[in-house]
Amino acid sequence: MTVATAVATADNAHAGDSHGEHTHYTTTGLEHRKIAIWAFIGSECMLFASLISTYLVYKGRSKIGPMPHEFSCKVSNVVAQTAEGVAALGCAAGDVMKPILDIPVTSQSTFVLLMSSLAMVLALEGVENHGKPGYDRWYKGSKFWLGMTALMGATFLGYQSYEFTSFVHEGLTITTNLFGSSFFTLTGFHGAHVTVGVLWLLTLLAIDMKRGLKGRNDVLVVDICALYWHFVDVVWIAIFTLIYLIQ
Amino acid sequence: MATTAAPAPMTAGAYAHGEATGIWSWLTTVDHKRIGTLYLWTALTFFLVGGIEALIMRIQLMGPNGQVVSAEVFNQLFTMHGTTMVFLAIMPLSAAFFNYLIPLQIGARDVAFPRLNAFSYWVYLFGGIFMTVPIFFSAAPNGGWFGYAPLTTMQFSGGLNIDFWVIGLQILGISSLAAAFNFITTIINMRAPGMTLMRMPIFTWMSFVVQFLLILAFPAITIALVFLLFDRFFGTQFYEIAAGADPLLWQHLFWVFGHPEVYILILPAFGLVSEILPTFSRKPLFGYNVVVYSGIMIGFLGFGVWAHHMFAVGMGATADTIFSLATMLIGIPTGVKIFNWIATMWGGSLRFTVAMKFAIALVALFTIGGISGVMHSSPPTDLQQTDTYFIVAHFHYVLVGGSIMGIFGGIYHYFPKMTGRYLSEKLGNWHFWFFAIGMNLTFFPMHYSGMLGMPRRIYTYDAGQGWDQFNWWSTVGTILMFVGAIFFIANFFRSRKNGAIAPNDAWGAGTLEWSIPSPPPDYNFAQIPVVTSRYPLWDLKHPEMTADLVHSAPDEMTITDSHAVPVHEETEYKTAKELGIPMPFPTIKPLFAALFMVVMFSGLIFIHVGIFPLAMAITIGGALLFIGTLYGWLTSPLE
Numbered sequence: 001m002t003v004a005t006a007v008a009t010a011d012n013a014h015a016g017d018s019h020g021e022h023t024h025y026t027t028t029g030l031e032h033r034k035i036a037i038w039a040f041i042g043s044e045c046m047l048f049a050s051l052i053s054t055y056l057v058y059k060g061r062s063k064i065g066p067m068p069h070e071f072s073c074k075v076s077n078v079v080a081q082t083a084e085g086v087a088a089l090g091c092a093a094g095d096v097m098k099p100i101l102d103i104p105v106t107s108q109s110t111f112v113l114l115m116s117s118l119a120m121v122l123a124l125e126g127v128e129n130h131g132k133p134g135y136d137r138w139y140k141g142s143k144f145w146l147g148m149t150a151l152m153g154a155t156f157l158g159y160q161s162y163e164f165t166s167f168v169h170e171g172l173t174i175t176t177n178l179f180g181s182s183f184f185t186l187t188g189f190h191g192a193h194v195t196v197g198v199l200w201l202l203t204l205l206a207i208d209m210k211r212g213l214k215g216r217n218d219v220l221v222v223d224i225c226a227l228y229w230h231f232v233d234v235v236w237i238a239i240f241t242l243i244y245l246i247q
Numbered sequence: 248m249a250t251t252a253a254p255a256p257m258t259a260g261a262y263a264h265g266e267a268t269g270i271w272s273w274l275t276t277v278d279h280k281r282i283g284t285l286y287l288w289t290a291l292t293f294f295l296v297g298g299i300e301a302l303i304m305r306i307q308l309m310g311p312n313g314q315v316v317s318a319e320v321f322n323q324l325f326t327m328h329g330t331t332m333v334f335l336a337i338m339p340l341s342a343a344f345f346n347y348l349i350p351l352q353i354g355a356r357d358v359a360f361p362r363l364n365a366f367s368y369w370v371y372l373f374g375g376i377f378m379t380v381p382i383f384f385s386a387a388p389n390g391g392w393f394g395y396a397p398l399t400t401m402q403f404s405g406g407l408n409i410d411f412w413v414i415g416l417q418i419l420g421i422s423s424l425a426a427a428f429n430f431i432t433t434i435i436n437m438r439a440p441g442m443t444l445m446r447m448p449i450f451t452w453m454s455f456v457v458q459f460l461l462i463l464a465f466p467a468i469t470i471a472l473v474f475l476l477f478d479r480f481f482g483t484q485f486y487e488i489a490a491g492a493d494p495l496l497w498q499h500l501f502w503v504f505g506h507p508e509v510y511i512l513i514l515p516a517f518g519l520v521s522e523i524l525p526t527f528s529r530k531p532l533f534g535y536n537v538v539v540y541s542g543i544m545i546g547f548l549g550f551g552v553w554a555h556h557m558f559a560v561g562m563g564a565t566a567d568t569i570f571s572l573a574t575m576l577i578g579i580p581t582g583v584k585i586f587n588w589i590a591t592m593w594g595g596s597l598r599f600t601v602a603m604k605f606a607i608a609l610v611a612l613f614t615i616g617g618i619s620g621v622m623h624s625s626p627p628t629d630l631q632q633t634d635t636y637f638i639v640a641h642f643h644y645v646l647v648g649g650s651i652m653g654i655f656g657g658i659y660h661y662f663p664k665m666t667g668r669y670l671s672e673k674l675g676n677w678h679f680w681f682f683a684i685g686m687n688l689t690f691f692p693m694h695y696s697g698m699l700g701m702p703r704r705i706y707t708y709d710a711g712q713g714w715d716q717f718n719w720w721s722t723v724g725t726i727l728m729f730v731g732a733i734f735f736i737a738n739f740f741r742s743r744k745n746g747a748i749a750p751n752d753a754w755g756a757g758t759l760e761w762s763i764p765s766p767p768p769d770y771n772f773a774q775i776p777v778v779t780s781r782y783p784l785w786d787l788k789h790p791e792m793t794a795d796l797v798h799s800a801p802d803e804m805t806i807t808d809s810h811a812v813p814v815h816e817e818t819e820y821k822t823a824k825e826l827g828i829p830m831p832f833p834t835i836k837p838l839f840a841a842l843f844m845v846v847m848f849s850g851l852i853f854i855h856v857g858i859f860p861l862a863m864a865i866t867i868g869g870a871l872l873f874i875g876t877l878y879g880w881l882t883s884p885l886e
Contacts, residue, residue, distance in 0.1 A: 050466060
C-alpha cells in the first residue's frame, strides 16, 4: 500500500468517524456495562464456589452440635439420625439438640426469592415498554414491579433474620462449630448480596418515581440490575439444594 | 531509526498537546496513559522498597551467624519482600503496561470505564501504603507472603502484623478485580475496525488472558482471607484444628489463587517480549496463532496445577499423580513459546538494543527457571527440594529472569512512546549487564545451597555446612543487581528531561501504538484507524516484511505515518476540543472513593486493638462516605 492511498482513505474514514453513528468498532455491539456485569458475575461464581466448597468440605467435621440434619447431644457430643438414636447413645432427654435446618420455613423464603425474579422480569418489561398502550396501568408498570421485587427481596431477608435468630436461640452461632462458621458465612454472604440488590432496586425505584425510567439507557441500567438479581437467585438455588435439601 | 541528537526543547511530554498539567490534573486524571504512568512510578518505588528488603536479608545471610537483623525483623523482611514484589511491584508494573498500551494497541481512545480505572489505581496506592507503612513500626506482616493458616491465626500470630496483611491484600484484590473487568470490556468491545481477535498484538492477547485469570483466581483468596479475618476478629473456627478444621483448607484456597497468580505475573512479560523480539528482528512473530493458543492453554491449565505447591503435605498418591501430570503438561505450551521466540529471531536482522537484550535474557533465563520447575513437578524430587533454597532459585529465575527482565525490556521499549524521549542506551547497557550478571550470581548458587539442604526463610545459619561460599556469592550478586538498578534510576531521571528525542515510531515497529505521536495526545488517535493485518505500520512502511501475512481488503487501511504524510501533522497537535472528540471529564471522586474504602477497611485494625466503638465509627463512617462518593460518581456524567 502506498502512502498516497493511505492518505486518501484516511480522509474518507475521517468523515464518519467520532460522531458515533458510523463508527464500525470491532465490537460485540453490546454496551460496555453489560459485558462488565457478565465478567463480574463470572468472578462472583468463583466467590460463591469457594464458600460452598468450604461448607461441603467441612460438612460432618464439626466436633460438637448443633448439626444441620442430625440430632446431637449437648453433653456427650454424640450424633444420630433420630432423637431416639441420640438417647440410645446415652443422652438425657433434656440435652438432645434437634437438627438445626428448618426446610419447610426456608422453602417458603426460597419460593419468595424465586418469585422475585419473575417480578424483576416484569419490571424490565415495564421499562422497555414505557409509554406504550396498556403499560400505563399500575400492574403493568415498572414502578409496581420494581417495588414488588424489592419487597420480595426484603421478605427473603426477613426470613433470613428470623432463621438466624432462631438458630442462635437453639445454640448455634458463628463461633459454635465448623458448621456454624461455614453456614453463617456462606448464607451471610448471600444475604449481603441480596441486601445490595434491594438497595439497588430501591434506588432504581426512586429514580423511576422522580423522573420515570424510559429510553435505551434506562433499559440497560435496569437490565444490569436484573442480571445481578437473577444471579443472586441462581446462587440461592445452589445453596438451598446443596446445604438444605441434600443431607 | 533516526536517533537525532537535536537539542531538547524546553517542554516535552503532555505539554505538547495543550493538556492540563500540575498536581491537580494528576489527582483527577481519568486518562489511561496518565494512570499507566502513575502505576509505573508507584510500582517502581515499591520495587525499590522490595529490593532493599531483599538486600538487607542478603547482607544478613552473607556469612554464617549474621547479626544484622533479629529473627523477628527477618520474618517481616521476607514476608514483605514477597508480598511487595508480587502484589505491589510486578502486578502493578504489568498494570502500568495494561493501562498504557492496551487502548493504544487496539486503536481505542480510552478504556471502557475511565473513572473505574482511576479508582483501581488509587485503591492500589492506598492499599500499598497501608501494608508497607507498618514496617517502620516493626509491625509489618510476618507470616510469609503465602500467610499459611493456622500459623497466621490469632493463636500463633497474635500481633497486628497479620491484620495489616489480611486487610491490605483484601484491598489490593479489589483494585485488581476492578481493573480486570475494565480491561476485559475494553478488549472485547473497543477494538478498531479490522482489528479482529487474531490480529491483536500479542501483548494485548496475553493481557486479555491475564484479566480472566484475575477475575477467576482472586475470589478464592478473597474468601480465604475473609475466613482468616473472621477467625481473627469474630472467633469463627475455619482454621481451628481443635474444632475439626482442615489444616489444608487455607493451602488449597490460597494456591487455587496462587498458581494462576504465577501466570498473572509472567504472561504480561511474555506479551512484552513478543512485541520487542519481532521489532528488533525485523520479522513478524513466528507462529502468531500458536503463541496465542499456548497463552490461552497456559491460562486454562494454570487452574489445574495448584496442588503441586503442596506435594509435601501428604495428599496421597492419586492427587500427587494428577497434579504432577498436569504440571508437566503446562510445561508444553510454555516451551512452545520459547521456540516461537527463537524462531522469530532466527534469520532476522537483529539489533541488539537494551530492550532486545532484556527480551533475549528473558528467553534464556526463563528457560532455566522453567526447567527447574519441571524438575519439581515430580513429587519424589519435589520432596527433596521443598522449602530449600533450590525452590528460591527456581522461582526467582522465573520472576526476576522472566517477569522483571520482560518488564525492564518493556520499559526501554516503550519509554520513548510514553515520554517522547529515548532512555540512554549507554546507561542502559550498564544497567543490563550489572543486572543480568548480578541476577545469575545471586540465584544460580542458590541451586547448590538448596541441594545441600539450606532451608528457606532461616534468618541465620552455622558455618561448616557447605553453604558459606554459595551465600557469599549470592550476596555479591545482589549488590551487583543493585548497582544495575542505580544505573536504571539514573537513566530514568536523566532521560525524562534530557534523553534523545524519539519520533512517533521510535524503533521501526509494526503495531498501532507507534503510528501516533510520542507522547500520545490525550485522545490517542485523531482518527480511529482501520487495520487490515497484524502489523499495520509495516504494511505501510515495509510491505515486503508482511507480504506473507493474511491481509483482508488492504485498500481500507487508514494508518498514516505522520512524519511521511504532512497533511496529518495538522491534526497531530490539535487538542481534543479542536478535533471535536468528546473526552471524559477529570474527576476527584475515584480518589475519594478509594480513600474512604481504605478507611473503611482500616477501621477493622482497631477491633484487634480493643477499641471496638472506634473501630465501628471508622468502619461505618468510611462506608457511608464511600457509598456517598459512589452515588455522586455514578450520578455525574462521564463526558
